[in-house]
Amino acid sequence: MDKKLVLNFPPSLVDKPIISCLVKEFGLDFNILKAYVTPEEEGTLVLELKGEEEKITGAIAYLKQLGVKVELLSKEVEMVRERCTDCTACIPQCPAGALWLDQATYQVNFTSEKCIACGICLKACPTKAMVLRI
Amino acid sequence: MKTIAEINEKIKTGKAVVVTAEELVELCRSQGVKKTAARVDVVTTGTFGPMCSSGLFLNIGHSRPRIKIGGGKITLNRVPAYAGLAAVDFYIGATALPDDDPRNSLPPGNFTYGGGHVIEDLVSGKDVKLEVSTYGTDCYPRRKLVTWINLKDVNEAILFNPRNCYQNYNVAVNLSRKTIYTYMGILKPELGNANYCSAGQLSPLLKDPYLKTIGFGTRIFLGGGTGYVAWWGTQYNPSVKRKENGLPCGGGATLALMGDLKGMKPEFLRGASLVGYGVSLIVGIGIPIPILNEELCRWAAIPDEEIWAPVVDYSQDYPQCTGRVLAEVNYAQLKSGRIEVMGKTVPTGSLSSYRQAREIAGILKSWILQKQFFLSQPVFSFPGPETGYTFKMLKERPVKQNNKNEG
Ligand code: SF4
Ligand code: SF4
Numbered sequence: 208m209d210k211k212l213v214l215n216f217p218p219s220l221v222d223k224p225i226i227s228c229l230v231k232e233f234g235l236d237f238n239i240l241k242a243y244v245t246p247e248e249e250g251t252l253v254l255e256l257k258g259e260e261e262k263i264t265g266a267i268a269y270l271k272q273l274g275v276k277v278e279l280l281s282k283e284v285e286m287v288r289e290r291c292t293d294c295t296a297c298i299p300q301c302p303a304g305a306l307w308l309d310q311a312t313y314q315v316n317f318t319s320e321k322c323i324a325c326g327i328c329l330k331a332c333p334t335k336a337m338v339l340r341i
Numbered sequence: 342m343k344t345i346a347e348i349n350e351k352i353k354t355g356k357a358v359v360v361t362a363e364e365l366v367e368l369c370r371s372q373g374v375k376k377t378a379a380r381v382d383v384v385t386t387g388t389f390g391p392m393c394s395s396g397l398f399l400n401i402g403h404s405r406p407r408i409k410i411g412g413g414k415i416t417l418n419r420v421p422a423y424a425g426l427a428a429v430d431f432y433i434g435a436t437a438l439p440d441d442d443p444r445n446s447l448p449p450g451n452f453t454y455g456g457g458h459v460i461e462d463l464v465s466g467k468d469v470k471l472e473v474s475t476y477g478t479d480c481y482p483r484r485k486l487v488t489w490i491n492l493k494d495v496n497e498a499i500l501f502n503p504r505n506c507y508q509n510y511n512v513a514v515n516l517s518r519k520t521i522y523t524y525m526g527i528l529k530p531e532l533g534n535a536n537y538c539s540a541g542q543l544s545p546l547l548k549d550p551y552l553k554t555i556g557f558g559t560r561i562f563l564g565g566g567t568g569y570v571a572w573w574g575t576q577y578n579p580s581v582k583r584k585e586n587g588l589p590c591g592g593g594a595t596l597a598l599m600g601d602l603k604g605m606k607p608e609f610l611r612g613a614s615l616v617g618y619g620v621s622l623i624v625g626i627g628i629p630i631p632i633l634n635e636e637l638c639r640w641a642a643i644p645d646e647e648i649w650a651p652v653v654d655y656s657q658d659y660p661q662c663t664g665r666v667l668a669e670v671n672y673a674q675l676k677s678g679r680i681e682v683m684g685k686t687v688p689t690g691s692l693s694s695y696r697q698a699r700e701i702a703g704i705l706k707s708w709i710l711q712k713q714f715f716l717s718q719p720v721f722s723f724p725g726p727e728t729g730y731t732f733k734m735l736k737e738r739p740v741k742q743n744n745k746n747e748g
Contacts, residue, residue, distance in 0.1 A: 292389065292611060292623065293696035296526045298678070299534035299688035308678065313696035330449075331527050333391060333613035333623070333692065 209257040211240070211280035211323075212267070216250035220274060226252070232269070233262045240303070240323040253280065253323055282324045283340045286317040290336035297328040297337065343633050345554075348382045349715045359383045359709045361702040362543050362630075362641060369642035378638035383709055383716065384630045386545040387562070387701030390538050390693030391613045391621040393524070394504035394575060396434040397460050397602060400496040401471065403429055408483035413475020416440075417459045417490075428481060432501075433459055435622035449522040449617025457622035458612030460500070463492045464564070465607040498602035500564060500610075504574040506626050508546035508581075508593030509650055512537045512670060512689075514682060517656035522617020526692055528655055535652065535680055535687045540698035541645045541672030545628035546594050548641040550587045551579070551726070554631050556719025561598065562627030562705045565609035567714070568600025573723040578732035586643055590669070591651045592732070594723070598626065609701070625697060627705040631716055645672035652682050662734065 216225075221244065229235050241253035256263050270277050293315045297306050305321035306328060308314075317337075328337040351357040358381050360368060365384050368377045399422075409428045416422065421440065422433040437456035444450050462469055473486040492498055513525035514535045521528045526536045541547070549555055559570040574595025581589040609625030632638045651666040658665045670680045675689050708714035724730035 292694045294390075294694040295689075295691045296536065297690070299536075299690040300527060300529070313694075313699065315696075327527075330451075330616045331690075333526075333615055333621075334611055335453075335614065 208260050208263070209255055210263055212254050212256060213278045213280050214250075214252040214254060214270065215276035215278075216252070217274055218248040221248065221250040225270070225273065225275070226254075228269070229256070229266050233266045234258060235262055235266055241325060280324060283319070284322050284324050284326070284328070285319070285338055285340055287336050287338055290334050291315060291332075292334055292336075294333065296333060297331045300327045300331040302327070343382065343631070345631050345633070345716050345718045348631050351382055352709055352712055352715055355710075355712070357382045357709065359385065359706045361699070361706055362386045362548050363699065363702065365638075365642050366542055366644045369638070370644075374635060374639050374642060377642070378632055378635040381632050381638065383706075384548060384632060384641045385627055385702040385705040385709070386540075386543055386548050386630065387625070387627040387698035387703075387705070388506060388540040388544045388693060389609070389625045389697035389701060390540075390623060391524070391615070392502060392505045392624045393436050393619075393621045395460075395500070395502035395622040395624055396432055396456065397463070398430065398432050398497065398499040398501055400430050401490055402494075402496050404483060404486055404488075406483045407481045408473060408486050409475055409478060409481035410473050410486075413473060415471065415473045417469050417471055418454070418462065419470075419472075420454070420456055420459050422456075424475075435460065436619050438620060444619075445617060451616060452614045452618070452620045454614075455612070455620030457620045460602075460622055461607055461610055461612040463498065464602055464605050464610050466492060492603060499599060500568070500602045500605065501571065501597075501599045502624065503597050504576060504595045505598045505624055506545055506574065506596045506628075507539070508544075508550070508595070509589045509591055509648070510538045511591060511653040511659070512650050512675065512680070513655045513659070514652055514667065514687065515656045516654045516667075521656050522615075523655050523659075524615055524618045524621070525655060526690065527616060532682055532685050532687050535670075535675075535682065535689045536692060537650060537672075537675050537689060538692040539650065539672065540693055540695055541648050541676065542643065543695065543698040543702055545626060545630075546596070547588060547643070547648055549628075549630050549637065550583070550589065550593075550640055552594055552723050553637060554633065554719070555596070555628060556722040558717055558720040559628065560714070560717040561629070562625070562701055562708075563598055563600040563605065564602070564625055565606030566600055566602075566604030568598050568626075569717075570596050570719070571599040572597040576732050577723070577730070579724055579726045580729060580731040584647075584649060586647055587640060588643065588648055590649060591666075609697075625701050627701040629705060629709065629714070629716055645676060648672045650675070652680070
């Protein structure tokens with residue numbers, strides 16, 4: 208199974224090799240979907256973890272015990288088809304390749320599995336066809 | 342050689358050959374221009390993009406007692422309209438914003454609702470809240486009015502757009518180090534993306550580059566209904582630099598368009614929010630081009646690969662009007678999703694929907710085939726390059742402070 212998590216590291220943990228631990232100790236595979244350090248020096252990491260459910264649960268407990276705030280990525284971005292004009296303005300903005308053009312029909316499609324909910328397309332879309340569901 | 346009257350006769354008898362501009366490109370490729378020109382009577386075109394110079398005249402009928410909106414203040418869903426007309430006539434422009442919209446005070450502003458959205462709501466059949474405050478007169482005593490209005494109840498709703506349908510357009514990029522927010526969309530730093538806004542080979546004025554068949558009174562598809570060319574558009578520039586094939590290297594011609602909003606559809610008139618820039622109206626337009634001779638056929642068949650647009654930096658060169666062009670690219674390259682600029686591969690996005698442009702050209706074709714739409718002979722043609730008509734920049738003349746003549 209895989210789970211998308213948002214991890215918030217307090218400043219004291221930002222420079223610790225915590226993620227490599229998830230690989231070594233729990234045998235999990237991961238994909239970093241997004242990483243940044245806020246002006247307050249907190250680190251945020253959006254991570255996709257792949258592996259057995261038990262191990263993922265274990266890893267989450269381990270992270271929490273270290274003082275990392277763990278949240279499931281519950282924000283979901285959706286495309287409201289009727290509002291989309293298929294203009295393509297959002298395509299070069301999407302960092303995850305979740306928005307793409309069908310070259311035959313010229314329809315713009317959204318692959319939600321690839322979306323990291325960064326929200327950029329919400330701004331880029333002139334007709335507000337991309338929306339956030341919480 | 343054919344005439345418009347002959348083509349209309351063929352439409353009436355169901356014998357007219359009508360194709361979309363995309364289909365014409367293919368036909369000319371496979372059968373040559375000569376044969377195609379003899380066979381095809383009408384080519385339909387389409388475009389669907391944000392066009393800021395758009396708006397709506399409304400006459401809402403008189404209230405009891407009467408009120409003189411003219412000279413007073415009026416809003417529709419809190420968006421101000423222009424009230425400097427007769428008692429119950431007014432005009433709402435696509436870019437108008439509510440007085441309390443924060444605009445770009447915390448940039449980039451979101452511009453969630455404005456004139457373009459009011460027009461979309463009206464054409465969707467939604468009730469819109471009208472608020473008036475004005476002064477009283479002997480014949481128009483009332484000073485306040487708050488009411489819902491609906492498109493079906495107003496007397497006239499005339500979409501009147503002083504500038505639509507740009508012949509060609511810039512491709513916008515950003516050479517600076519920070520993201521910029523423009524009417525061409527979000528432009529990421531250091532050539533992060535390139536945005537364009539044209540339907541290329543489907544776009545009306547690229548198919549008749551000298552406006553030989555399009556003039557005052559030309560009947561068109563406008564916003565899902567029927568409209569007319571009402572004048573040449575503002576910033577009209579037939580003297581634009583052209584390629585050997587006659588197509589403009591940038592901007593070029595524009596059209597003023599009008600039509601009855603009551604016959605239009607929300608799918609083809611959409612409010613737009615351009616983050617950090619403002620609001621606008623996305624307008625769907627389709628123009629039929631009669632193939633009266635071979636020359637018109639050759640122009641109408643020019644494919645994306647042969648239509649070029651200038652790449653312009655919107656961080657410095659555009660706002661400062663330097664006129665610098667970084668590169669020229671064609672619409673086939675733009676539509677592929679990637680172009681080369683200054684040695685870099687840059688992903689492209691469009692503000693104009695090709696899918697909708699294709700749909701519009703298809704609808705116009707079916708209207709003609711179903712004998713619901715006939716071609717019109719323009720009352721007169723617009724100035725061509727031979728007239729020297731061009732587009733000027735503003736000449737600023739300093740206004741001295743203590744000038745006695747100043748009002
Ligand atoms: S939120 Fe939008 S821009 Fe961001 S990854 Fe998802 S689809 Fe792409
Ligand atoms: S920017 Fe909006 S309207 Fe345009 S293709 Fe993307 S989702 Fe659709």
